[in-house]
Amino acid sequence: MSAPGKLPRWAELGLLPVINLVVALLISGVVIKLLGESPVAAFKLMAAGSVGTQEGIGYTLYYATNFIFTGLAVAVASHAGLFNIGAEGQAYIGGLGTGLVCLWLGAWPFWAVLPLAVLAGAGFGAAWAFIPAYLQAKRGSHIVITTIMFNFIAASLMTYLLVNVLIKPGQQSPESREFAVNAWMPSATDVLARVGVTFAATPLNLAFGFALGAAVLVWLFVWRTRWGYALRVAGENPAAAVYAGIAPPRVIIGAMLLSGALAGGLGLNELMGSQHRILMDFPSGAGFVGIAVALMGRNHPAGIIVAAVLFGALYQGGSQLSFDMPKINRDMVVVIQGLVILLCGAMENVFKAPLAALFAKFGAKPGVG
Amino acid sequence: MSDEAGSATAPGRNSDGAAGAARAPALELRAIDKRFGAVHANRAISFAVAAGSIHGLIGENGAGKSTLMNIIYGFHRADAGEILVHGRKVDITSPQGAIAAGIGMVHQHFMLVENFTVLENVVLGVEGGALLAGGLTAARRELEKLARDYGLEVPLDSMISELSVGLQQRVEILKALYRRAEILILDEPTAVLTPQEADQLFKMLGRLREQGKAIILVTHKLREIMAITDRVTVMRQGAVVAEVMTKKTSPRGLAEKMVGRAVLLQVDKCPATPGVALLSVTDLEVRDRLGVPRVKGVSFELRAGEIVGVAGVAGNGQSELLEALAGIREPSRGEIRLGGRELVREQLDARARRALGLAHVPEDRLRMGVVASFSAEANAMLGYHDRPRYGRGLFLDGAASLAGCEAKMKEFDVRPAQPALRISAFSGGNQQKLVLAREIDADPSVLLIGQPTRGVDIGAIEFIHRRLIALRDAGKALLVVSVELDEILGLADRILVMNGGEIIGELARAEATEEKIGLMMAGVRGEGGA
CATH class of the missing domain: 3.40.50.300 (P-loop containing nucleotide triphosphate hydrolases)
Structure with a gap:
């Protein structure tokens, strides 16, 4: 029996997100109009600001790097049937690991600091995810609740550490001293200069490459390994997993460790690559944007990269917009981002049924999938 | 026989049946047609059920029986065709509409509230006013009369959860009769009953038939069709392939019509020689x-x-x-x-x-034996995915799993032989063949x-x-x-x-x-x- 709402695969993966995005922008346009600005001019400004210049592109990809890490984190957990809302906290604590390595071992050569910083970031993030994972696997505490709570605990812990322990002596603002230059992630400008390309100075750095590498590894892991297979079985049908001799508690813990480790990659970009110090609230919501990115990217690494770049462009274009249009302030940009998250993430299937009806009406054969 | 008996005994209850003319059937379907997307679930289905008769409806899974019953009961709307009740055309758009037209349905999975009494379950939805007490008293009188008339005794004040499955089914039938159903549809009613309970059910259905009710029995058990029905309609691939008087057919004949070729109902085997x-x-x-x-x-x-x-x-x-x-x-x-x-x-x-x-083919295939959203190929190695044949080290070998699935599909004649197709798109039989192939494959x-x-x-x-x-x-x-x-x-x-x-x-x-x-x-x- 064909259930209503079956769409051809290309429409499901390609057309539907575009429709959602367009509707979100249309609603945003109405709001901009109500504020007395021209929507067309506003969107032109956003586009120009995010992808129109080298600076724009640099910033867009710099933001996207964070979203790729957190999007992958949410996606891996999601394949195991877990809704990890804690990428924010895992990224925060993971960043602490990276930051500590950079602070303490900054005198070491970069090639020695880098692997340790990566491992520390992944390890700290994974450790922070382990506690909710263990509670879910062995005690049945719902992972959504525990990961939310662990975001708050992470924030409090980091505030304590920054205010009381890591703060640079004789300074007012709660942040650590700057990392030694050896522990800085090479910027895109420097890297490209080596191969003879001049690129504008932006916070974009080598961490973007790590994010892309992580996406490839996640793809390999989920679809090409026995563990990934077990993870997907447990996520799709826990009863079938037990039947097949796959222990769901082990999958839950393994998937969350991996998820936390991926979220921990954010520190490479934000701390090692851009801020060069540990500071308050550096994930600034990327963990939550990761949820929307994973939803929009259908939990597939390729989709996540596309969605992350889109959200990066929204962030960068939004900053440009609030800078250039006096009537549109920072909060209005958050409204636009919120609408995109709402329509592409939370309400992703709203237009699915009407679209499917349209396809059925015009005789397009529903494909498999 | 049923046809003549029907017209002889019935005192012409329907209003627009002309005197002397043959009485209109209790339920008549004319060219019911229904598509779900590319699937043609019902193709111009026509048949009639006389009052005071039991009509069997058989067909394989996916033959369109359920769709047809859901159309009659108002869950789906037909794309084309007419439904006539006692000769009058009706337009059924909801189960409420079906009940109003005098059609009752006993589902395979009972629709009862476990922690309500029998009486409360029966009046549920037809309480007859904001205050329960009056309605319940009237209902009790009515139900006691129904129980006497049809031999449907049920303890009215017992909780549903205390009743056996056979009695719960009786409550479902009472519910339909209480709503003045003249046409009763039973969907696989014996699936949950012991043979003795099934016999009792058939006796009950026999009495309902004597009282002039029209009964449609949807089943895949040929034995039941032969035991109790007057006429039988056979469906295959969404269409009616035969409608016959039950006594003029045989289980073998019906099975052949259902499947479209000769089948063996009983596989021959030699006596076992058990070892250790x-x-x-x-x-x-x-x-x-x-x-x-x-x-x-x-x-x-x-x-x-x-x-x-x-x-x-x-x-x-x-x-x-x-x-x-x-x-x-x-x-x-x-x-x-x-x-x-x-x-x-x-x-x-x-x-x-x-x-x-030790291999295991689980009872509930879709809940446990397969992952519904996975391809046949991914399902064909479930439980064996960590064996050396499916990859090297941590990595899976796509070619090996594909070859494994193709071999199993060939050996067990799984159709369509498309490893990339999602397992839920296969019929139950083909899913089961793949699961069986997987479990037997490891010897x-x-x-x-x-x-x-x-x-x-x-x-x-x-x-x-x-x-x-x-x-x-x-x-x-x-x-x-x-x-x-x-x-x-x-x-x-x-x-x-x-x-x-x-x-x-x-x-x-x-x-x-x-x-x-x-x-x-x-x-x-x-x-x-x-």
């Missing part, structure tokens, strides 16, 4: 999550070269027994021995048991099979039974759990009957009769009882 015990179970107790024992101290042996059937009404501990043997449920007591190992004490999980040569010494042919069409049943008997002849030990008594009788060399979590009796195939097993299923201890 491969699996032995001692004093096994299994408790559910609430700590209630579901299997109470069961002991038996499974020998090489035999098929042991476990019969019983669904919910008497067979499922828990099967899952405990397969390593899915942890027993609270007892031993399971296989290949010199003790599985319970060593806490071997399903994977470890597979390595010891197990012991095979546990729950409901081998549930939701499987007749053509595939024959195929599956043949394969199981071939396995037996190859010296494997098979345990078959089935609620289909015909299947147990057709396959098993030895039959264990379960009731209330115990093995209440054991019968050799030669001494087993449907009646004996039926009594044991109902809890009457057999002479060979444990």
Whole structure:
């Protein structure tokens, strides 16, 4: 029996997100109009600001790097049937690991600091995810609740550490001293200069490459390994997993460790690559944007990269917009981002049924999938 | 016969039937047509059911029976065609509309509120006012009369949860009659009943027929069609392929019409030559999550070269027994021995048991045996994905899993032979063939099979039974759990009957009769009882 709402695969993966995005922008346009600005001019400004210049592109990809890490984190957990809302906290604590390595071992050569910083970031993030994972696997505490709570605990812990322990002596603002230059992630400008390309100075750095590498590894892991297979079985049908001799508690813990480790990659970009110090609230919501990115990217690494770049462009274009249009302030940009998250993430299937009806009406054969 | 009897006895209840003319049928379908996207579920279906008759509707899974019944009951709307009730065209758009037109339906899965009394369940939705008390008193009078008229005695003040399945079904029938149903649709009504309960149901249906009700019996059991219906409509691939008087046909003839080719209802087999015990179970107790024992101290042996059937009404501990043997449920007591190992004490999980040569085809395929959203290829290695043949080290080998799936599809004639197709797009029979192929492929010494042919069409049943008997002849030990008594009788060399979590009796195939097993299923201890 064909259930209503079956769409051809290309429409499901390609057309539907575009429709959602367009509707979100249309609603945003109405709001901009109500504020007395021209929507067309506003969107032109956003586009120009995010992808129109080298600076724009640099910033867009710099933001996207964070979203790729957190999007992958949410996606891996999601394949195991877990809704990890804690990428924010895992990224925060993971960043602490990276930051500590950079602070303490900054005198070491970069090639020695880098692997340790990566491992520390992944390890700290994974450790922070382990506690909710263990509670879910062995005690049945719902992972959504525990990961939310662990975001708050992470924030409090980091505030304590920054205010009381890591703060640079004789300074007012709660942040650590700057990392030694050896522990800085090479910027895109420097890297490209080596191969003879001049690129504008932006916070974009080598961490973007790590994010892309992580996406490839996640793809390999989920679809090409026995563990990934077990993870997907447990996520799709826990009863079938037990039947097949796959222990769901082990999958839950393994998937969350991996998820936390991926979220921990954010520190490479934000701390090692851009801020060069540990500071308050550096994930600034990327963990939550990761949820929307994973939803929009259908939990597939390729989709996540596309969605992350889109959200990066929204962030960068939004900053440009609030800078250039006096009537549109920072909060209005958050409204636009919120609408995109709402329509592409939370309400992703709203237009699915009407679209499917349209396809059925015009005789397009529903494909498999 | 029914046609003449109908027109002779009925005092012309319908208003627009002209005197002298043949009375209009209670329910008539004219060219009902329904598509779901690319699937043509019903193709110009026409048939008529006379008042005071029982009309059988049979067909394989996916033949369109359920769709048709859902159209009559207002869950779906037909794309084209007409429904006439007592000669008048009706437009049924909801179950409420169907009830108003005098159509009642007894679903396979009962629609009852467990912690309400029988009386409360019957009046649910037709309370007749904001205050319950008055409605309940009137309903009680009415129900007592109905119960007398039709022999449908049910304790009105008992909770539904206290009633047996047979009585719950009676409540469903009463619900329909209380809503003045003249046309009653029963969807696979005997699936959950013991043979004796089924007989009682048929007696009840007989009385309803005498009272002039029109009854549609939807089933896939040919025996029931032959036993009770007056006429039978056979559906195949969404279309009516035959409509015949029941007494002018035979089970074999009906089966052929259903499948579209000749089928064997009973697979021939030679007597078993059991060898050594491969699996032995001692004093096994299994408790559910609430700590209630579901299997109470069961002991038996499974020998090489035999098929042991476990019969019983669904919910008497067979499922828990099967899952405990397969390593899915942890027993609270007892031993399971296989290949010199003790599985319970060593806490071997399903994977470890597979390595010891114990394969398992689960009762509920879609819940446990496959991952519905995965391709056939991914499902064809479920449980065996960590074997060397499917990859190297941590990595899976896509070519190996594809080749494995293609080989299984070929050997078990799984159609369509498309490994990339999502498993949920296959029919129940083809899903089951793939699961069976997967479990047999690893060459197990012991095979546990729950409901081998549930939701499987007749053509595939024959195929599956043949394969199981071939396995037996190859010296494997098979345990078959089935609620289909015909299947147990057709396959098993030895039959264990379960009731209330115990093995209440054991019968050799030669001494087993449907009646004996039926009594044991109902809890009457057999002479060979444990």
